Amino acid sequence: MARSGAEKERKLELDETRIDSGxxxxxxxxxxxxxxxxxxxxxxxxxxxxxxxxxxxxxxxxxxxxxxxxxxxxxxxxxxxxxxxxxxxxxxxxxxxxxxxxxxxxxxxxxxxxxxxxxxxxxxxxxxxxxxxxLDIQNNLYQTPLHLATYLNQSSIVKELLAKGVSLELQDQEGNTPLHVACEHGLYDCANEMVGVASSNKLAHVLETQNWRGLTCLHVATLHKHHRIMRLFMKKGVDLNVQEGTSGKSALHMAVELHDVDAVTLLLNKGANVDATMFNGCTALHLAVGRQDASIANLLCQAGADKMIRNLEDETALDLADGNDDILALFPFDDIQIMGRTVMNF
Incomplete structure (x- = not known):
C-alpha cells in the first residue's frame, strides 16, 4: 500500500510538471x-x-x-x-x-x-x-485523425479518411471542425476534399456550425483572407449573410473591418446583403465610415447601401463621417441636418 501511494504521488508530480500537450x-x-x-x-x-x-x-x-x-x-x-x-x-x-x-x-x-x-x-x-x-476517436483535445491530417495538410490522408466515412461534424476543444481548421490555415486542397465528398444537407450543416467563438467556416476564411476557400464555399451555396454568434457580424462586416477590398468586392458580387445589420444595428457602411475607409464606403454605396439606416445609438453612417470630405462626398445633401441629425427631407 505504501508503494502504491508513493507511485500515485509521483504520478501527480509528473502531471504538474508536464508543459506540452495537444x-x-x-x-x-x-x-x-x-x-x-x-x-x-x-x-x-x-x-x-x-x-x-x-x-x-x-x-x-x-x-x-x-x-x-x-x-x-x-x-x-x-x-x-x-x-x-x-x-x-x-x-x-x-x-x-x-x-x-x-x-x-x-x-x-x-x-x-x-x-x-x-x-x-x-x-x-x-x-x-x-x-x-x-477512425473518429477524439484525443484529449477532441481532435480526430481528420483534424490532425488537415492541420498538417495531408490531403491524401484526408481523402482516404473521408472515403471511409469519417465525420466532418466533430469539433475539437475550440469548437473547430476539420473544415474550420482548413479555413484558418488556408488549406484549400483539404477543404476541397471535404466539400466535395459531403452531401448537400451535411455540407450545409457543417457550414452553419459555429466554433466556440461563434464563427462559421466562412467567417474564419474571411478573417484570414483566404479568398479561394471563400469562392469554394460560394460555389456550394454557402449562406453569405450568416451571422457570427457574438456580435452578429456577417462575412461582409468582417471584410470591411479588415479593409479587405477584394473580399468586400467578392461578397457583394456574389449577392451578400449590403444592408445586413449586426446586433447593435450597424451595417457594413457604418463600419466603413467609422473606420474612415472611403474606398470601401464607395463600393458599398455603389452596391446600393442604405445611408439612412440607424443603429441602436440612433446614428446613421453619415453621423460617423466626422468631417471626412471623401466620405461626405458619397452622401447626397438633399435634406437639412442639425448637428448631424436629419430634421427635414425634401
Missing amino acids: IDSYKSISRDQYGSLETSDEKDKAVCGTDERLDSAYVSSSLTTESLEDLIGNCRISDSERNAVNATQCEYTEEEVSLLTTLTEDGDTILHLAIIHEEQGFAQQLMDLFPHEL
Missing part, C-alpha cells in the same frame, strides 16, 4: 519485451533519470519508421485487402488488436501518432486495419 506533443509508443505498451516519457526517465521531458514529439520525434513497423507487425495487408472495413477480416493476434486500439495518456491512437509524425504510408495501412468506428 497537437504539439504526441508521444511515441513502442512494444517492450513483453509486448506491453510503453510511452516515450517512461523510456526517457529510465535512460536519463529525469521526471520532465521538455522536447515536443511534434518537433523532435522519437517515433521512427522502425518503431511503427514493430507496432503493426504482421498486421500488414495486401492491396487486394485494402477495402476491408472491419479489423476482424484480417488475421492478427489479440495482442496486435490491443495495440491498435490502445490510447496514450494524451488520448491518441496509433493512427493519430502516425499522422502527426507524417508517416503517411503507415497511416494508410492503419486506416485499412482500423474498424470504421475507431
Whole structure:
C-alpha cells in the first residue's frame, strides 16, 4: 500500500510538471519485451533519470519508421485487402488488436501518432486495419485523425479518411471542425476534399456550425483572407449573410473591418446583403465610415447601401463621417441636418 501511494504521488508530480500537450506533443509508443505498451516519457526517465521531458514529439520525434513497423507487425495487408472495413477480416493476434486500439495518456491512437509524425504510408495501412468506428476517436483535445491530417495538410490522408466515412461534424476543444481548421490555415486542397465528398444537407450543416467563438467556416476564411476557400464555399451555396454568434457580424462586416477590398468586392458580387445589420444595428457602411475607409464606403454605396439606416445609438453612417470630405462626398445633401441629425427631407 505504501508503494502504491508513493507511485500515485509521483504520478501527480509528473502531471504538474508536464508543459506540452495537444497537437504539439504526441508521444511515441513502442512494444517492450513483453509486448506491453510503453510511452516515450517512461523510456526517457529510465535512460536519463529525469521526471520532465521538455522536447515536443511534434518537433523532435522519437517515433521512427522502425518503431511503427514493430507496432503493426504482421498486421500488414495486401492491396487486394485494402477495402476491408472491419479489423476482424484480417488475421492478427489479440495482442496486435490491443495495440491498435490502445490510447496514450494524451488520448491518441496509433493512427493519430502516425499522422502527426507524417508517416503517411503507415497511416494508410492503419486506416485499412482500423474498424470504421475507431477512425473518429477524439484525443484529449477532441481532435480526430481528420483534424490532425488537415492541420498538417495531408490531403491524401484526408481523402482516404473521408472515403471511409469519417465525420466532418466533430469539433475539437475550440469548437473547430476539420473544415474550420482548413479555413484558418488556408488549406484549400483539404477543404476541397471535404466539400466535395459531403452531401448537400451535411455540407450545409457543417457550414452553419459555429466554433466556440461563434464563427462559421466562412467567417474564419474571411478573417484570414483566404479568398479561394471563400469562392469554394460560394460555389456550394454557402449562406453569405450568416451571422457570427457574438456580435452578429456577417462575412461582409468582417471584410470591411479588415479593409479587405477584394473580399468586400467578392461578397457583394456574389449577392451578400449590403444592408445586413449586426446586433447593435450597424451595417457594413457604418463600419466603413467609422473606420474612415472611403474606398470601401464607395463600393458599398455603389452596391446600393442604405445611408439612412440607424443603429441602436440612433446614428446613421453619415453621423460617423466626422468631417471626412471623401466620405461626405458619397452622401447626397438633399435634406437639412442639425448637428448631424436629419430634421427635414425634401
